[in-house]
Amino acid sequence: MPTTLPALDFARFDYPNETLRELYEQLLRPRLIEEKMLKQLRQGVISKWFSGIGQEAISVGCARALVQSEWVFTMHRNLGVFTSRDVPLAKLFAQWQGKPGGFTEGRDRSFHFGSREHHIVGMISHLGPQLALAAGVALRHKLLGEQRVSLAFTGDGGTSEGDFHEALNIAAVWKLPVIFVIENNGYGLSTPVSEQYACDQLSDRGIGYGMRAMTIDGNNILEVHETISKLAAELRENPEPVLVECQTFRVRGHEEASGVKYVPTEEIEAWQQRDPVDRFGDYLIERGVMTEAEQTRLAKSIKAEIMTGLRDADNLPAATGDPERENAALFQNHPAPVPIAIGTTNDQxxxxxxxxxxxxxxxxxxxxxxxxxxxxxxxxxxxxxxxxxxxxxxxxxxxxxxxxxxxxxxxxxxxxxxxxxxxxxxxxxxxxxxxxxxxxxxxxxxxxxxxxxxxxxxxxxxxxxxxxxxxxxxxxxxxxxxxxxxxxxxxxxxxxxxxxxxxxxxxxxxxxxxxxxxxxxxxxxxxxxxxQGDYYVPFGKAATAKAGTQASIITYGMGVHWARKTVEAEGLDVEIIDLRTLFPLDYDAIRTTVKKTSRALILHEASLTGGFGGELAAWIGEHCFEDLDAPVRRLAAMDTPIPFAAALEADYLPEEKLASALRSLLDY
Incomplete structure (x- = not known):
């Protein structure tokens, strides 16, 4: 690429001085936080850092262009979104340190989190999936008639993932008010964009899905802010998706440990001349909007905020283990529905x-x-x-x-x-x-x-x-x-x-x-x-499909019917337990039936190896061993793909083997 790049042009935008000062402050804050975090990384206070230095104009410009109640879906390098939405610094620092005061209570790191209060959802490591989430939020807005948009970030590398294409296609077909923003920073880890896509620019991909698409200067805070502001206003009135490619550059490594040895030095130097924070600061001084002394005082004030936030985070306790707490965090609390026995609802x-x-x-x-x-x-x-x-x-x-x-x-x-x-x-x-x-x-x-x-x-x-x-x-x-x-x-x-x-x-x-x-x-x-009408069966409650004393068949789905048919045909006094749900699982029902019959056969349709029956057998062996009079028996499908022809499928499925498996268990 050329060693010289066009200078940032701020003069062509007409913004009041107050807004220009606000935007500069919003640009400077994530830059100073990052500089401090890089020191904390070297000191071992945090374990990893994905730098967005040089890309702040995209995050800040987009976040400031939306209203606070509009959802933003972020990536690694979008610290400016969080700071623009006034996310408490102490909580951010606690998140990066893995402390309970962070957004994930130490369960995840860096920007892998969301905040409903701030209408932000962070990415997962797979990069592409958050785009469809943004489309889902936009669908909700459209269904409710709310004049709002959602916005999702992705990188140049992420545009090759299937999730990118699926999300854009759905949004285009359903005309959803979502803005997809590509941060094209030149490299996917170490792979240059020349090896990632063959089109001239990534915005061309949006055209293929029938949506508006454009490429803008991602280092120009005013161009980003004005573009997204106008698009958001249009989409609130007339819902449709738009793809915006922001050209920028990553001057540091994908993450700090990877370095930048694969990037030519002259390329980094050329982009550093277009630094979004420094050049915008220079422009404000040249225009007389701020003085150098004012910018210095502002930097000092932000650094004081950072130190206060770090002290607050440092004073938080470290994460401690608590298995009961962690298990409880898996699901949102939801009262189990009251079961209704068949025949007790006025015979309805x-x-x-x-x-x-x-x-x-x-x-x-x-x-x-x-x-x-x-x-x-x-x-x-x-x-x-x-x-x-x-x-x-x-x-x-x-x-x-x-x-x-x-x-x-x-x-x-x-x-x-x-x-x-x-x-x-x-x-x-x-x-x-x-x-x-x-x-x-x-x-x-x-x-x-x-x-x-x-x-x-x-x-x-x-x-x-x-x-x-x-x-x-x-x-x-x-x-x-x-x-x-x-x-x-x-x-x-x-x-x-x-x-x-x-x-x-x-x-x-x-x-x-x-x-x-x-x-x-x-x-x-x-x-x-x-x-008829509303009818609920609670999760985690197995049913006794047939009572018996000789042995227990523990099964679910089609296995229940195979078991009934076989037990009746063989004239056996075998109990059949229908699990109904596999998570939550009714361990009490399993324990009770094994204690009653002392013999257990686990039946399921999926292949034997790696099947859920292995987990059931292990649990019975561990928790009900003293109640057993025979080894736990598993019966399942063959360890092959399921075939098409009827004779082959009959061999594959376990139904015809059930009678002999039961006899073997009873004869033990």
């Missing part, structure tokens, strides 16, 4: 299919929760591939029953953003297998948000799963064990129509993230009595 029950129970739960919940939005592929006019939402558009409208593009990660992220802004989301995976495309959002955003910074994720993800329907490897999996290992997710897996309705209504009422597994083969094959 109706015999319906499993699939109709799911549909009924959604309809009742949509009526009860006016802020609930359903999202999924083809769920609107078409009613979904299984017709579960057929007719919903006529009652609830297209705003609340939304067809989505084929972008599972983006849609889950929009659901979380909707929750951040006070809404409630249900996301339907067309087939549960497709959840792999949304895996990161589920395990790193939905599952961890409340634990990290107290933000609940009011999102229920429905997953049609299971074999026995000849659908092959990509439409038949049951993947609960992928998620039972992730703290922060509630997991339901009903086996009956009544439980399907009751558990789903409980899931949709719960402000925490729920994965809701629905076995496709039960949709139209199983009919039972289901209470």
């Amino acid at each position: 029950t109706k015999e319906i299919r499993f699939i109709d129970a799911i549909s009924d739960a959604l309809r009742q919940s949509m009526r009860k929760h006016e802020d609930l939005v359903l999202m999924g592929q083809d769920i609107a006019g078409y009613g979904g591939v299984f017709k579960i939402t057929d007719g919903f558009v006529e009652e609830f409208g297209l705003e609340r029953v939304r067809n989505t593009p084929l972008c599972e990660s983006g849609v889950v992220g929009v659901g979380l953003g909707l929750s951040i802004a006070g809404g409630k989301a249900m996301v339907e995976m067309q087939f549960g297998d497709f959840v792999t495309c949304g895996f990161n959002q589920i395990v790193n955003n939905l599952a961890k948000s409340h634990y990290r910074w107290g933000q609940n994720a009011d999102v229920t993800v429905r997953l049609p799963v299971g074999g026995g329907v000849g659908a092959g490897p990509f439409h038949s999996q049951t993947m609960e064990s992928w998620f039972t290992a992730v703290p922060g997710l509630k997991i339901a897996y009903p086996s009956t129509p009544a439980d399907a309705k009751g558990l789903l209504m409980s899931a949709l009422a719960d402000p925490n993230p729920v994965l809701f597994f629905e076995h496709k083969a039960l949709y139209r094959s199983l009919t039972d009595e289901v209470p």
Whole structure:
């Protein structure tokens, strides 16, 4: 690149002197904080630092252009957003030091946090997912008719991630009032932009999605502030997304340990001549808006604020371990619903299919929760591939029953953003297998948000799963064990129509993230009595599907029906426990049945190795060993992908092996 760059041009903007002084102060504050943090890093007070020196104009310009109640989604180098919104310095310093007084109480570091009070949500290390969250907040604003925008930052490297493209596409299709800001600082860690993208400028990508896009000088505080101010005003009146590429430069390492040896010295020197703080300060002196002495006094005053904040943070106690406290932080408190026994509600029950129970739960919940939005592929006019939402558009409208593009990660992220802004989301995976495309959002955003910074994720993800329907490897999996290992997710897996309705209504009422597994083969094959109206089944309460004394089958989903069929055919006095939810798990019911029968067989449809049955078997062996008269037995599917042909699928599934497994257990 050239060793000389055009000078910053502030004179072409018409700002009153008071505003110019305010903007300079807002630029100077994060610069001085960073300089102090670099010293603290060398002293070992903090463990890591991602420097935004040289990029302050983007953070400050964007933050000052929005109103305080508009959400901003930040990245590593957006300290200026936090300081512009008057986040207490002592709390920021405590956050970086990993102390309980920080925003995450020592559970996460640097800018990996949010603050509802300040309408800021920080990034996670995966860089791209926050863009869809901003779109979700914008969706909430649009649904409520609020004249507000949201704004999300990403880097040049992040624009290559799928989450970037999914978020922009959703926002464009739904015309959401969100501003996507790219901080193009020349390098993705050490990879120059010439090796990251082939287009002339990153703003060109927005044009491909049908949105306005522009490239501006990210080191010019006035250009950034004026551009974002005008765009925000326009979007509040006429909602649509806009992509803004801010050209800037990272003069320090990606983080301090990585250094800048990979950057030519002349390139750094050229950009230092365009330093946003120094050059703007020079301009104010040249124009007579401030004197050099005034700038010196201001710097001294800010340094005093920093020292006061550091003293306050230093006086806070260090983090201490407390397992009970940490476990309690996983979820937002939510009172368990009062269960209603079938047949006790003035006999208001109706015999319906499993699939109709799911549909009924959604309809009742949509009526009860006016802020609930359903999202999924083809769920609107078409009613979904299984017709579960057929007719919903006529009652609830297209705003609340939304067809989505084929972008599972983006849609889950929009659901979380909707929750951040006070809404409630249900996301339907067309087939549960497709959840792999949304895996990161589920395990790193939905599952961890409340634990990290107290933000609940009011999102229920429905997953049609299971074999026995000849659908092959990509439409038949049951993947609960992928998620039972992730703290922060509630997991339901009903086996009956009544439980399907009751558990789903409980899931949709719960402000925490729920994965809701629905076995496709039960949709139209199983009919039972289901209470009408509101009906709730609490999580963490197993059911005895059949009483018995010889042994216990502990199972869930389709396994309950395989167990019933086999036990009845074999004439066995075997107890069947339907777990109903895998988290929370009813350990008391497991302990009680094992103590009663002294023999346990764990049955599930997923493959044996790594399946949830291994966890159940380990727990029984550890906690119920003295009650056992035989080793715990596991029965599950083969350790292969699920095949398509009927004969192969029958071999894969454990149903035909259950009778012999039971006999072996009883004969031990």
